[in-house]
Amino acid sequence: MRPRLAIVICLASLAVSGRALAHHSFAAEFDANQPITLTGTVTKLEWANPHIWFFMDVKNKDGSVSNWGFEMGGTGQLLRAGWKRDSMKIGDEVTVDARRARDGSNHANAQNVTLAKTGQRLFAGSPAPQ
Amino acid sequence: MRTDHIAAWRGGMLALVLVCATHGTALAQWLSVPVPGTPRTADGKPNLNAPTPRTADGKPDLTGVWHADTMRYNDNLLPPGTQAPMLPWAAEVYKHRVETQGYDRPMTRCMPHGVPDAMTVAGLPFKILQMPTVTVILFEEFHKYRQLHTDGRKLPVDPDPAYYGYSIGRWDGDTFVVETAGFKEGSWLDNSGHPHTEALRTTERFRRINFGRMDLDVTIDDPKAYSRTWTSDTLHFLLSPDTELLEHLCENNRDVEHLENFWQGQQAAPPTTGR
Numbered sequence: 001m002r003p004r005l006a007i008v009i010c011l012a013s014l015a016v017s018g019r020a021l022a023h024h025s026f027a028a029e030f031d032a033n034q035p036i037t038l039t040g041t042v043t044k045l046e047w048a049n050p051h052i053w054f055f056m057d058v059k060n061k062d063g064s065v066s067n068w069g070f071e072m073g074g075t076g077q078l079l080r081a082g083w084k085r086d087s088m089k090i091g092d093e094v095t096v097d098a099r100r101a102r103d104g105s106n107h108a109n110a111q112n113v114t115l116a117k118t119g120q121r122l123f124a125g126s127p128a129p130q
Numbered sequence: 131m132r133t134d135h136i137a138a139w140r141g142g143m144l145a146l147v148l149v150c151a152t153h154g155t156a157l158a159q160w161l162s163v164p165v166p167g168t169p170r171t172a173d174g175k176p177n178l179n180a181p182t183p184r185t186a187d188g189k190p191d192l193t194g195v196w197h198a199d200t201m202r203y204n205d206n207l208l209p210p211g212t213q214a215p216m217l218p219w220a221a222e223v224y225k226h227r228v229e230t231q232g233y234d235r236p237m238t239r240c241m242p243h244g245v246p247d248a249m250t251v252a253g254l255p256f257k258i259l260q261m262p263t264v265t266v267i268l269f270e271e272f273h274k275y276r277q278l279h280t281d282g283r284k285l286p287v288d289p290d291p292a293y294y295g296y297s298i299g300r301w302d303g304d305t306f307v308v309e310t311a312g313f314k315e316g317s318w319l320d321n322s323g324h325p326h327t328e329a330l331r332t333t334e335r336f337r338r339i340n341f342g343r344m345d346l347d348v349t350i351d352d353p354k355a356y357s358r359t360w361t362s363d364t365l366h367f368l369l370s371p372d373t374e375l376l377e378h379l380c381e382n383n384r385d386v387e388h389l390e391n392f393w394q395g396q397q398a399a400p401p402t403t404g405r
Contacts, residue, residue, distance in 0.1 A: 046382050074254070076378055
């Protein structure tokens with residue numbers, strides 16, 4: 001429990017700090033007015049800079065499956081926030097609070113990630129909307 | 131024999147305790163590592179309010195891992211509510227950059243932030259290493275660096291333009307004054323997009339307030355872009371104690387594709403030079 005508590009506290013403090021990376025304009029790529037919450041199964045994790053991306057399969061209402069990509073912070077920011085590169089594994093079921101990409105593609109900026117198996121809510125270290 | 135067994139058992143238990151205590155902390159030993167010379171309170175925590183550390187010659191020592199206390203300076207270098215005295219062409223460029231949410235911002239393509247905004251990305255710290263004849267700034271973002279020479283050399287005449295320019299430093303009392311010239315035109319002064327030309331000269335004044343805090347004022351002198359010199363808001367930096375920089379290379383830049391979709395069809399940027 002202790003490490004988890006530490007992670008939550010650390011993440012909470014980071015969440016308050018808000019947008020902390022400036023590699024690109026958040027507002028040009030993502031729409032703060034298009035929040036979206038999706039649940040799916042992780043298919044790919046790119047633990048890399050300047051931004052970590054992960055992908056997951058989401059079941060649509062008609063039974064088809066769409067693959068979505070989510071941007072997070074950089075590796076250093078997430079490591080400092082208590083993440084490890086195996087905090088989220090391929091095959092994990094997760095729920096993501098995100099802001100959709102302006103170009104209408106199946107991409108979004110992850111704000112929070114919740115692991116279904118533990119209920120652990122993790123901050124994604126992504127830049128907050130401008 | 132029995133004593134040997136007890137010693138071996140004790141040794142094994144000690145090893146087990148050490149393994150348990152350090153389980154999963156291989157990275158923590160890098161991210162969280164006691165930095166020698168850090169003043170500490172009675173409970174062993176870094177004392178960020180301790181006096182400014184000094185070098186053997188009595189000058190303040192700026193060495194440490196630092197980060198900006200806010201992203202505000204990165205957004206806009208100027209004090210809130212003030213405007214930079216931009217010449218008309220510079221104002222046109224700036225307006226375009228603001229209206230297009232940073233069209234062609236160099237960092238989008240992993241080109242560097244400039245002087246001084248490379249220090250203002252709050253989530254990506256920088257490390258100052260102060261040595262007798264040179265002070266080095268290592269930027270975590272994109273693994274970049276600056277050298278601030280303090281060996282008495284002068285600024286170069288007609289240097290090959292460079293993103294971070296050419297810097298010399300000197301002490302004015304407890305203030306480290308850094309003059310930089312020889313800039314390349316590509317960098318932005320901040321993320322809003324205040325432009326500059328190759329005529330830019332910056333003067334940075336660093337003051338380490340105490341162990342945990344450092345302030346910086348930057349004067350912008352670019353007669354080809356601004357009608358007069360102007361000074362930034364005071365930038366505040368906080369020390370990140372007992373930690374280290376991490377690698378940050380631009381290996382997975384997926385944003386460009388999405389941003390190009392957003393920018394597609396927008397009006398082309400006006401020329402970025404006043405010459």
